[in-house]
Amino acid sequence: xxxxxxxxxxxxxxxxxxxxxxxxxxxxxxxxxxxxxxxxxxxxxxxxxxxxxxxxxxxxxxxxxxxxxxxxxxxxxxxxxxxxxxxxxxxxxxxxxxxxxxxxxxxxxxx
Amino acid sequence: xxxxxxxxxxxxxxxxxxxxxxxxxxxxxxxxxxxxxxxxxxxxxxxxxxxxxxxxxxxxxxxxxxxxxxxxxxxxxxxxxxxxxxxxxxxxxxxxxxxxxxxxxxxxxxxxx
Numbered sequence: 001x002x003x004x005x006x007x008x009x010x011x012x013x014x015x016x017x018x019x020x021x022x023x024x025x026x027x028x029x030x031x032x033x034x035x036x037x038x039x040x041x042x043x044x045x046x047x048x049x050x051x052x053x054x055x056x057x058x059x060x061x062x063x064x065x066x067x068x069x070x071x072x073x074x075x076x077x078x079x080x081x082x083x084x085x086x087x088x089x090x091x092x093x094x095x096x097x098x099x100x101x102x103x104x105x106x107x108x109x110x111x
Numbered sequence: 112x113x114x115x116x117x118x119x120x121x122x123x124x125x126x127x128x129x130x131x132x133x134x135x136x137x138x139x140x141x142x143x144x145x146x147x148x149x150x151x152x153x154x155x156x157x158x159x160x161x162x163x164x165x166x167x168x169x170x171x172x173x174x175x176x177x178x179x180x181x182x183x184x185x186x187x188x189x190x191x192x193x194x195x196x197x198x199x200x201x202x203x204x205x206x207x208x209x210x211x212x213x214x215x216x217x218x219x220x221x222x223x224x
Contacts, residue, residue, distance in 0.1 A: 004153075034212050043117075043202060043217035044154070051210055089153055091213075097167060098144060099213060101153030 002027045002094045006102035014110045015082060021075040021105045023090030028068045031093040035064050035075050038087045038104070047088075048075070080109045115216035117203050123222045124193055131189045132219045136205030143186050144213065145178055146202040147171065154202055160186060161208065193223045 003026045013019050023033070032051045036044040048057045048064040050073070056065040063076040077084060087106050091099040116135040124130050136143045141162050146154035157176070158168045162183035172178075175193075180186040190197055200220050204213040 031210050032212070036215070041200075041220065044204075044215035046212055046214065049212035091153075093210075096209060098156045098159055100156070101146075103151070103153045 002030075002092060002100050004090060004092055004100055004102035006088075006090055006105050008105060009103065010106040010108070012108040012110060013080060015080060017080050018076065018078050019080055019107075021077070021088050021090075021107070023073040023075070023102055025071045025073075025092045025100075027094060028071050029094065030068065031095065033064075033066055033073050033093070034091045034099065035062075035073075036089040036091065038089060040087075044089065077107075082109045082111050085109045115203055115205050115214050117201075117216035117219050119219055120217060121220050121222075123224060126195060126223055127192055129189065129191045130193060130221065131187050132201055132203075132221075133185060133187050134203030134216060135185045136203070137214055140205035140207055140214070141183065142206040142208045143180055144204045144206070145186070145188055146204065148200040148202060148218075149198075157188075190221075193221075195223045197221060198223045 005024045007022045034049045035047040050057050050066040061078040066073045087104040089104045091101045093099045118133045144159040145157040148154040157172050158178050160180040175191045178188045200218045202218045204215045206213045
């Protein structure tokens with residue numbers, strides 16, 4: 001059974017710092033991995049989608065990497081801003097059906 | 112393309128009442144998913160459709176829950192005889208299937224009092 005773990009559960013950093021969020025999964029046989037952002041009380045916004053054949057994806061200040069063999073992904077946020085404060089969720093797609101989420105990392109950027 | 116729409120955004124209901132939520136997916140997406148999210152947790156899978164066929168239901172989906180997707184377009188999720196434990200955010204997503212990513216709606220927050 002695929003399980004997704006995100007560490008840390010919560011993180012507070014001063015504005016301007018670079019930071020890394022971690023995601024691990026137990027079964028390396030995945031179609032893809034997707035990172036989402038969720039603001040309090042809101043839905044999910046897709047940030048980056050990495051296919052199983054890819055190693056990384058970049059969008060602006062965000063970079064996500066995927067190491068299938070070790071069951072790990074990282075989301076790197078450069079030059080953090082207060083507007084980056086949110087919960088970041090990692091989800092893996094084990095097959096051609098549902099995706100499975102971690103519990104998320106709550107990020108707080110201190111002005 | 113207006114994304115995935117969910118209605119209502121918020122619903123407060125008394126215990127024992129029935130509620131129905133609606134989801135309108137991205138028009139060209141053949142897959143539609145329902146997830147439930149409680150405070151501090153990641154979304155948990157409930158059920159999904161490919162076109163009008165319901166292909167999988169989670170064991171979380173008790174017999175008080177029913178979902179439909181008539182004609183493979185919008186979907187409804189009904190909860191009968193609501194309980195306080197049903198209070199959660201109900202999220203809908205759509206996808207093209209295969210290796211495509213998911214697009215989520217803004218969710219429906221249900222509060223059972």
